[in-house]
Amino acid sequence: MLRITELKLPLDHSDDAVRPAIVQRLGIADADLLDFTLFKRSYDARKKNSELQFIYTIDLQVNGEADVLERFVDDHNVNVAPDVSYKVVGHAPQDYAQRPLVVGFGPCGIFAALLLAQMGFKPIVLERGKEVRQRTKDTWGLWRKNVLNAESNVQFGEGGAGTFSDGKLYSQIKDPQHHGRKVLHEFVKAGAPEEILYVSKPHIGTFRLTGMVENMRQQIIALGGEIRFEQKVTDLLVDGERLQGVVLESGEQLHANHVVMALGHSARDTFRMLHARKVFMEAKPFSIGFRVEHPQGIIDRARLGKYAGHPKLGAADYKLVHHAKNGRSVYSFCMCPGGTVVAATSEPGRVVTNGMSQYSRNERNANSGIVVGITPEQDYPGGPLAGIELQEQLESTAYLLGGSNYQAPAQLLGDFVAGKPSTALGSVEPSYKPGVTLGDLALSLPDFAIEAIREALPAFERQIKGFSMHDAVLTGIETRTSSPLRITRGADYQSLNLKGLFPAGEGAGYAGGILSAGVDGVRIAEAVVRDILGLQSA
Known part of the structure; x- marks a missing residue:
């Protein structure tokens, strides 16, 4: 697989203009271009008097790849394409019975649960708010009738704060393992337009996010996961320096050795509970x-x-x-x-x-x-x-x-x-x-x-x-641009002083926006699986 960067085409080019541009750029016969995929499309509007062009990065397969690379050995815009495919960490053993918990079902919690489900660990998700359709009605209740539901609003409920946002899917985080591509591919599978895979600043918008969140929920359930709405975590079950589960507002206790805390930046009552439980955190x-x-x-x-x-x-x-x-x-x-x-x-x-x-x-x-x-x-x-x-x-x-x-x-x-x-x-x-x-x-x-x-x-x-x-x-x-605190974690992604607790996402201070929160959810799921399977941290 090869990659061409900085391939420029006029703003109004036709859809079928990309292929001949690739053929001309590489000096190959059309029949030797076997396949190509748009990896990125951007434009530079900083020079006000210049003609705008689309700038493409394209991954492609050709006959005689070695010959092409040899001819362009001094051209930094023609190279071997990096491998951005997702690598699964591991799978649940058949006798594995202790289901991990995921607290919060915003972008981070969704991806943590989805990855755990895809690897066979059948997570239980606890979301204090409501499912996304009912949550949307409650949110409109504030916007149209000045009536606030403190447990079902812009911040709390299925999809998290990102559901009522611009739906931006770009970030400046370092992502050497290309987890962002995994997030984008899962969004497309759930109903996002395919263009989010290549436009330079992809976004989705609230209406589309609503349906996508529902589709991802159904995928988690189909893989054996469980989603529980209106289930607020009010305490932890702790034995020394080891987490053993959580307590719900109803008084129910759920035992688990691995709990992902993907709270979002507005779960102030839960932050206070964690602080009272002496979970290490810092402003x-x-x-x-x-x-x-x-x-x-x-x-x-x-x-x-x-x-x-x-x-x-x-x-x-x-x-x-x-x-x-x-x-x-x-x-x-x-x-x-x-x-x-x-x-x-x-x-x-x-x-x-x-x-x-x-x-x-x-x-x-x-x-x-x-x-x-x-x-x-x-x-x-x-x-x-x-x-x-x-x-x-x-x-x-x-x-x-x-x-x-x-x-x-x-x-x-x-x-x-x-x-x-x-x-x-x-x-x-x-x-x-x-x-x-x-x-x-x-x-x-x-x-x-x-x-x-x-x-x-x-x-x-x-x-x-x-x-x-x-x-x-x-x-x-x-005021809620980001979390005002960090629930600090170590290299194993666990709390510094409470093993089994995996602080995650924006509320824990490790993300800012939908994409970075989703990426952190992927990383956290991998960390949970490594701990369960006794694998070394990445």
Whole structure:
């Protein structure tokens, strides 16, 4: 198998133009090209005056592979393709009876359970929320009727927080074993479009994710796994330094020697239980800020120029960072082209935002988090739970500023920079439901964060023309950018001081987004299997 990189074709090329381009690039007869697969397709829009082209990485099979490699020995864009296929760690012995537990059924928990099931270990999954269809109804209950279900919402339930998001499937994690390809292939098998295997920034969107999550659940069940919804873990069964199982809210005890804790970043009550049980954890940095909304057309024109609106490119995104004079870094987070700002609280009396898009990304506004990095050493000293306590304080303040009815506090960007409260909207209609209450967002975050964001917003204008438009809307607040703590694990992926506990995913501080959480689920499943089978860690 060979790989060609940097193969460029015009933006409007036909689907059948790729094959002759490969043949011409390699100087071979068409009959000698036996097969090819798109591995990656991207484009570079940084040079505004240049013609946009698609840039391909393609894996292919040819007659006379050795001869081709010899002819292109000095060409770094023609090489042997790396092996990115998934390698199974092992399989359950026939007499294996102790079923592993997976706590949480977000992206990490789904992949941990799926891989364990595929290797024959028949996991039991415990999810505190509801199955995805009912969960969706409960979530809309907050968005449309201001009614929060604290156990079934954007954060809790089948599919995790990633279900109500842009469905981004790209990450900057190191992935030497190509576990990300395994995740993407499983998504395609579950109903995702095949293009996620090769487009440079794949995404799915909420509606498609819902059906995919159901399909993956059915696959786990078909392989002998068990999924239990509305099953909240409230305690651990511990013998010295060894975990022996969990206790459910109902009082039921489930015994297991291997428990995957894939909690998500909002399971604050479970974090507190683990801390009370003296499971080792430590505070970690996260970020706080607002959601900003612009007309999507402004972003498209700034990023794509004359190609704005091109059907093959879709809605444009952006990635921004500014280093403020007060030493803080301000950056865009979870950018959602053609999306909406959503109510993402999971607790009564608190307001927190997130961003979401459908697959089409055709809503009128673009939104992203504009957030400031904070650290436990500088901003929330006091132990592993101090970050949670800060989040709770800020979200409670946002609830009051929004009117104590789950509306969110909001302000026009120009007014925020000028330091004056907003009293009326301009051309940008905020998408947040249940609605927004205009006022002064400076009251919602610490002074250092307000100072840094005020400096950053006009600075971003230099990168995105129109970004600092006066009536762009800021909606508060964004606090759950990542877990505020890490349940630290060792090289064997187990808790440092409680063997048998496998902290996993975003809540444990080891992922950030759907793809990285899925990859961590794969890694955790492999670690569980290695421990069961007595194999050495990878």
